[in-house]
Structures are given as structure tokens and as C-alpha cells.
Amino acid sequence: MFVRPGTKAKTALPKPTPRNLRQFSYTSIARRAINVIKDPIAMADWAIVPIDDKAPMNSELRRQIKVDTYCFDHPNRDDSFRSLLEKAIEEDLVVGAGTIEMQVSGDRERPLWMYPVDASTIKIYPAWSGDPNEARYAQSFQNGVFGSTIADIPLRNDELLYIESNPSAATPFGKSPLEISFNDIARFLATADSVGQIASNLRPSILIDIGDVGPDEVERMRAYWTNDVEGQGTTPLMGFPGNPGDPKSRGIGVHRLYPDGDSAMFLKYQEFLIRLIANGFNISPMNLALERDVNRNTSETMTDNDWKNAVLPLAKRIEAYFTREVLHRKLGHTSLKFQFLGMHRVDEQADAETFERHYKSNAKTPNEWRVSRGLPPLDPKKHPFADMLWADTQIAIAAAKGAAVVDDKAIEKAGNEDPKGNRNGGTEKGKDELGTRRPRGGGSDNGDDGSGDE
Numbered sequence: 001m002f003v004r005p006g007t008k009a010k011t012a013l014p015k016p017t018p019r020n021l022r023q024f025s026y027t028s029i030a031r032r033a034i035n036v037i038k039d040p041i042a043m044a045d046w047a048i049v050p051i052d053d054k055a056p057m058n059s060e061l062r063r064q065i066k067v068d069t070y071c072f073d074h075p076n077r078d079d080s081f082r083s084l085l086e087k088a089i090e091e092d093l094v095v096g097a098g099t100i101e102m103q104v105s106g107d108r109e110r111p112l113w114m115y116p117v118d119a120s121t122i123k124i125y126p127a128w129s130g131d132p133n134e135a136r137y138a139q140s141f142q143n144g145v146f147g148s149t150i151a152d153i154p155l156r157n158d159e160l161l162y163i164e165s166n167p168s169a170a171t172p173f174g175k176s177p178l179e180i181s182f183n184d185i186a187r188f189l190a191t192a193d194s195v196g197q198i199a200s201n202l203r204p205s206i207l208i209d210i211g212d213v214g215p216d217e218v219e220r221m222r223a224y225w226t227n228d229v230e231g232q233g234t235t236p237l238m239g240f241p242g243n244p245g246d247p248k249s250r251g252i253g254v255h256r257l258y259p260d261g262d263s264a265m266f267l268k269y270q271e272f273l274i275r276l277i278a279n280g281f282n283i284s285p286m287n288l289a290l291e292r293d294v295n296r297n298t299s300e301t302m303t304d305n306d307w308k309n310a311v312l313p314l315a316k317r318i319e320a321y322f323t324r325e326v327l328h329r330k331l332g333h334t335s336l337k338f339q340f341l342g343m344h345r346v347d348e349q350a351d352a353e354t355f356e357r358h359y360k361s362n363a364k365t366p367n368e369w370r371v372s373r374g375l376p377p378l379d380p381k382k383h384p385f386a387d388m389l390w391a392d393t394q395i396a397i398a399a400a401k402g403a404a405v406v407d408d409k410a411i412e413k414a415g416n417e418d419p420k421g422n423r424n425g426g427t428e429k430g431k432d433e434l435g436t437r438r439p440r441g442g443g444s445d446n447g448d449d450g451s452g453d454e
Helices: 018-025 028-042 060-073 081-094 184-199 217-228 267-280 298-331 348-360 366-372 391-403 408-417
Strands: 048-049 097-107 110-114 121-123 135-139 151-155 160-165 204-207 252-257 334-342
Touching: 018 028, 018 081, 018 184, 028 081, 028 184, 028 267, 028 298, 048 060, 048 204, 060 151, 060 334, 081 110, 081 160, 081 298, 110 298, 121 160, 121 217, 135 160, 160 298, 184 267, 184 334, 298 334
Parallel strands: none
Antiparallel strands: 048 334, 097 110, 097 160, 121 135, 135 151, 204 252
């Protein structure tokens, strides 16, 4: 390759090979992006539940749920479900597919074993006919630490859970977010390395021109500058000739060679690369410590968007694969499904305001809203307004006010007692209902004191 004299050859960007992907996944910027997506899913609660939540529960369903839950809780002798899931999500975000090997044991109480697999060792047979007894995948160790002496291990479709990332009809392989952001991360690392060299090996950014002088004067000026001004400085000193016959055409001057300050650190370019990396993982730059333009309102919106765009889609994809490939195809428990709990975040204030609008526009009853949120309906006998629209409740309230009838025994009882426990609506002894003291002897308040005298 021809290189111009005095220059260095440009370093080509590395290729996204499995080894490079692994190395990049342990850099700070990539690791943060991976953990933002992986940790919420790995920490989420989960359950094996019936597909039809309205179907009656029987003993066989209870047995299947108990057995499947134990198999998921104890996938093998080394992993918990969380560690297994973390490894699968790591493969999905780094290599492009979360891979788990599945094997049946023949034990009715422990029918399934699951093991994490390095997705970079998996080959796919594109001409697979769909025959369940035919190998669809093969595990190869040619690029691994075991060398190329181990023969490929064939795996049937029901023996390997292959959770493909960013699936496409153009290729059977997935495309991980790390692969999508690979070049941006490479540029970010190269820029950070260059900036680190500048910061650790500080070089002068200026050149001093002392005018039309000879080499001896330049050397004397350099010695003076080094010893008396800088001490150990290496600022370049030059003497450029001026126009002949014009002594004022040249004088001492300063020429800047390199940018300094924030410009020398290429901070804006690094910020641009961070935004590109965040886009590749479908998360906001705020999660990659870019918080310059973030306030309380925008941070809440960004957090919700990260959850909806990055965390929730991957969680739903994992749910679908576990349900279809593990519960239905491998175990034959077609009435059950795997689901994460609490993955659908709800803004309670916005949800309450939405219900209020629907309720006051006579579009939904309280019980209909509760059912839509997964809550049990209220008993109409105890809560007669639960199945009534807002207009109906207003009519009922107006009718009750017009009749002046209290239909709530608790309210009626509270009206007959004061906080001190006195009966008769809280009137004290010796006072009438209007609160005026009655005359002694039981007389009226018209001047008669009840004595009988005129």
C-alpha cells in the first residue's frame, strides 16, 4: 500500500467478527447499553399461566403449572432461571440470537433441562425441510477455544431455542444491536484513544514566529524561552523571512497548529457518536450518560420510550419463544403460556384522567374499566353504581336528593350519633332539636315557666 511520506497509514475499521463483538461488548459504552435492556428483563417476575384465564382450573393444569415452574426455576444444575435468561439475552444483544439447548429427561416430575449456548458457535442449515427428526442447526467450535478438531454437533429444531434478533427474510441469522452499532463504537473507541494520547502526552498547539532573523537568533531565543519561560517546554520557534526592503513586513507572531480546549477533545463528535450508538440499541442517549439536555419532564418521557422501544419488545419476543417452543412444542402443554409480570407500565395519573373522560362521556362503566385493567369487577349488590354509566348515576343521585331519603344505613346511623356517643342526633340533655334550652318543669318557651302561677 502506498503511503505518502511523513504520514501514517489509516487504520481500517475492524470487522464485526464474533471475537470483535465479544471484545466490544465489554467496553464501557456498549456494556451500559446492553445492561439497560438486559437487567430489567432478567429481574422481572414471571409465571406459567393458562392461556384462557377464564377457563376453569383443574388438577391437570395445576400439575403442569407446578412441573413447568420447577423446570424453569431450575433449568440445570448450575443455572437459575435468571442466570440462564441473562446469558440468552446477552447472546441476543451481542451476537444476534439468544440460544438455549433443550433436552427431555423422561422424568414426569422433572421433564426438561435447559442449557445456555454460545450463539456464535451455531450454524443454520438453510435447506431444512421442516422434518422434526432432521437437524436444523449444528454447533461448531472452529472459531472457539476448543480448536477445529471437534466435529459439528447436529441439533434438531426441538433441541435448540433460537431467539432471533431483528429477523429478516434476507438471512436466517439475526442482527444484534451491537452489530448495528459496531462501526459507531469502533469510531468512538478510536476517538477516545486519540484524545487520551493528546491528554497524556500534551503537545504544544502554537508556533511562535520571531520574525526575519537568522538561525543563531532562533537558537538563542529558543534557549531563553525554554530556560526562563517554560522550564521544560518544547514550543516550536521559527524565523520566517519577510519582504526584502520592508523591515515592518515581519515581526514576532504566534501561529496555532492544533485546536485546544474542548475542541481538542472532539467532545461534540464523541457526543454525536454516543447518540448513534444509543439509536442502534433503541434507547435514549440519557441512558449512556448524555444528560446535557435532560430535565424532569423529558427524562420521564425518555424512560417510558426506552421501556416501550427496547425492553418490552425483547420481553415479548422471549415470551413467545418460551411459550411456543418450550411449553407447546417440547412439553406438549398447549393450554399454558409463559409471561413476564408487570412489564406493561401504566401512568396512573394519565390512566385515571382517561377513565374520567370515558366515564363522563358515558362510554364506560366502572366495572368495564376494572376488567380492562385486569381487576375483578365490583359486586353490583354492594356497589349498585358499578355497572351504571355516569348519566344514570346522576339521575339516581338527583332522585335520591328529591326524595330526601337516605338509603345508606351507615350514613343514617352516623347522623343519629355524635362523636361523643350521644343519641338523638347529637342533642344534649336539656336542649330541644333547635339547640335551645327547655324551661324547667317541661313548660314552653312563651314565658310560662311551668309553675302554674300567673
